[in-house]
Amino acid sequence: MKNYDVYGIGNALVDSEYEVDDAFIIDAKMEKGIMTLIEADERRSLLQLLEEKHEHVVVKLAGGGSAANTIFIVAQLGGAAFYSCKVASDETGDFFMKDLNAAGVDTNLDSGREKGITGECISMVTPDAERTMMTHLGITQSLSTKELNTDALRQSRFLYIEGYLVSSPTAYEAALKAQQIAHEAGVKVTLTLSDPAMVQNFKDQFDKILDAGVDILFCNEDEAKLLANNDDRDAAIEHVRKICKSFVVTCGKEGAIVCAGDQLLSVPGVPTQPVDTTGAGDIFAGSFLFALSRGASFSQAAELANKAASLLVSSFGARLDADAVAKNLANVLAHQS
Numbered sequence: 001m002k003n004y005d006v007y008g009i010g011n012a013l014v015d016s017e018y019e020v021d022d023a024f025i026i027d028a029k030m031e032k033g034i035m036t037l038i039e040a041d042e043r044r045s046l047l048q049l050l051e052e053k054h055e056h057v058v059v060k061l062a063g064g065g066s067a068a069n070t071i072f073i074v075a076q077l078g079g080a081a082f083y084s085c086k087v088a089s090d091e092t093g094d095f096f097m098k099d100l101n102a103a104g105v106d107t108n109l110d111s112g113r114e115k116g117i118t119g120e121c122i123s124m125v126t127p128d129a130e131r132t133m134m135t136h137l138g139i140t141q142s143l144s145t146k147e148l149n150t151d152a153l154r155q156s157r158f159l160y161i162e163g164y165l166v167s168s169p170t171a172y173e174a175a176l177k178a179q180q181i182a183h184e185a186g187v188k189v190t191l192t193l194s195d196p197a198m199v200q201n202f203k204d205q206f207d208k209i210l211d212a213g214v215d216i217l218f219c220n221e222d223e224a225k226l227l228a229n230n231d232d233r234d235a236a237i238e239h240v241r242k243i244c245k246s247f248v249v250t251c252g253k254e255g256a257i258v259c260a261g262d263q264l265l266s267v268p269g270v271p272t273q274p275v276d277t278t279g280a281g282d283i284f285a286g287s288f289l290f291a292l293s294r295g296a297s298f299s300q301a302a303e304l305a306n307k308a309a310s311l312l313v314s315s316f317g318a319r320l321d322a323d324a325v326a327k328n329l330a331n332v333l334a335h336q337s
Contacts, residue, residue: 002155002156002157003080003152003155003156004080004081004082004106004152004155004156004157005074005079005080005081005156005157005158005289005290005293006070006071006074006079006081006082006156006157006158006159006160006286006289006290006293007081007082007083007084007152007153007156007158007159007160007178007187008067008068008070008071008081008082008083008084008159008160008162009067009083009084009085009143009147009148009159009160009161009162009165009174009175009178010065010066010067010068010070010083010084010085010160010161010162010164010165011065011066011067011068011085011119011137011140011143011162011164011165011171012065012068012085012086012087012093012096012118012119012140013064013065013068013096013118013119013120013121013135013137013140014061014062014063014064014092014095014096014118014119014120014121015060015061015062015063015064015120015121015123015278015317015318016058016061016120016121016122016123017058017059017060017061017062017123017124017125017276017278017316017317018050018056018057018058018059018122018123018124018125019056019059019124019125019316020050020054020056020124020125020126021126021127022126022127024050024054024056024124025124025126025132027049028046028049030124030132030134031132032126032130032132033130033131033132034132034133034195034196034197035121035132035133035134035135035164035194035195035197035198036133036134036135036197037135037136037137037167038134038135038136039136040117040136040138042134042136043120043122043134043136046122046134047122050122050124059125059316060316060317062099062317062318062319063095063096063099063100063319064121064279064318064319065085065119065121065140065162066162066163066164066192066194066279066281066282067083067160067161067162067192067282068083068085068096068100069279069282069283069286069318069319070160070162070192070282070283070285070286070289071083071100071105071160071286072100072103072105072286072319073282073283073286073287073290073308073319073320073325074286074289074290075103075104075105076103076320076322076325077286077287077290077325077329077330078290078330079290079293080106081104081105081106082105082106082107082149082152082153082156083100083105083106083107083108084107084108084143084147084148084149084153084174084178085107085108085109085140085143085147086113086114086139086140086142086143086144086147087109087113087118087119087139087140088113088114088115088116088117088118088138088139089113089114089115089116090115090116090117090118092117092118092120093113093118093139096118097109097113106152108147108148108149114139116138116139117136117138117139118138118139118140119135119136119137119138119139119140119141120135120136120138121133121134121135121136122134122135122136123278123318125275125276125278125316128274129274129275129276129277129313130277131276131277131278133278137168140171141168141170141171142168142170142171143165143168143170143171143174144170144171144173144174145170145173145174145177147174148174148177148178148181150181153178153181153182153185153187154181154185154187156182156187157187157188157293158187158188158189158190158216158289158292158293159178159179159182159187159188159189159190160190160191160192160285160289161175161178161179161189161190161191161192161209162175162192162194163191163192163193163194163195163198163199163206164194164195164198166198166202166205166206166209167198167201167202172205175209176208176209176212179209179212179213180212183212183213188215188216189213189214189215189216190214190215190216190217190218190285190289191206191209191210191214191216191217191218192217192218192219192281192282192285193206193217193218193219193220193223193227194223194281195223196220196222196223196226198223199219199223199226199227200226203226203227206227210243210244214244215244215246216244216246216247216248217240217243217244217246217247217248218247218248218250218281218284218285218288219240219247219248219249219250220249220250220251220252220281221233221236221249221250221251221252224236224237224239224240224249227239227240227243228240233251236249237249237257237259237264240259241259241264245259245261246259246260246261246298247259248284248285248288248298248302248305250280250281250284250309251269252269253269253271253272253274254266254268254269255267255268255269255270255302255306256269256284256302256305256306258298258299258301258302259298260297260298263298265298265299265302267299267302267303267306268306269306269309269310270306270307270309270310270311271310272310272311272313272314273314274313274314275313275314275315275316276313276315276316276317277313278316278317278318279312279317279318279319280309280312280313281309282318283305283308283309283312283318283319283320284305284306284308284309285305286308287301287304287305287307287308287309287329288301288302288304288305289301290304291304291305303332304329304332307328307329307332308320308329311324311328311329
């Protein structure tokens with residue numbers, strides 16, 4: 001019997017969220033809706049622009065990181081989860097570690113943390129609910145094979161690899177090593193492409209992971225099109241289908257297209273008034289994997305995941321609070337059976 005439903009490996013960030021307008025995005029010369037990696041000096045300049053020139057204040061401060069959000073919802077839904085990551089021995093790292101521990105997520109962080117700066121994601125949300133993210137990775141950029149817990153990984157049902165790891169040589173090496181360990185232990189390997197910019201700039205790295213064997217691929221429509229180098233949705237889906245037999249392509253308010261071997265299905269989304277799309281794909285993936293770990297079909301898992309994602313985007317932040325999960329999601333799988 002496995003000890004963990006999902007073992008995740010990814011960046012550890014603390015999210016600082018701001019409400020801005022389109023004029024700010026233009027003034028700051030940012031590409032709207034895209035995640036961009038920045039250095040420490042660029043982070044300082046952006047914060048000055050946000051807080052001093054435009055007088056914006058943080059709307060929400062929370063533990064973050066794409067795969068961390070995914071693992072968090074697995075634990076909230078009642079699953080057993082482990083997260084391999086790297087934060088510094090600073091106050092921000094303390095905040096991140098306590099946040100995961102409070103949710104019941106096991107991590108490698110108990111074995112010690114190095115000096116440095118914990119990573120931060122500055123998320124700017126415009127009135128149309130689009131989020132533009134500037135990420136300073138800090139110490140998480142040096143995530144390596146040292147952060148892997150082989151025993152925990154071998155005792156998991158799923159390995160979940162965050163696509164953002166391809167931007168760091170040591171983190172990429174850790175992802176490949178985790179994939180190898182999972183294959184040897186019979187653990188299903190899942191991968192998220194994470195962001196269109198990652199697919200544009202690191203396609204060779206993704207190809208290597210996919211060639212080594214991925215059991216379930218998660219991506220959104222834009223990422224699928226970039227992976228396929230084709231702007232037609234149907235053609236992109238067919239391309240993904242040749243690469244990975246089982247996958248999920250999220251399509252915003254339209255829901256998701258899921259494929260489990262020979263069966264390709266479209267699962268409609270749940271109507272909602274979007275406020276902030278930050279973390280929607282992360283929450284979708286975590287809810288989906290939790291459902292699979294409880295014996296759900298791909299279509300049933302997508303129904304739960306669509307509901308979780310729609311609930312998330314109706315408010316600010318990349319994670320749901322415990323009350324929202326208990327009230328709206330806890331019994332979804334029971335009602336499906």
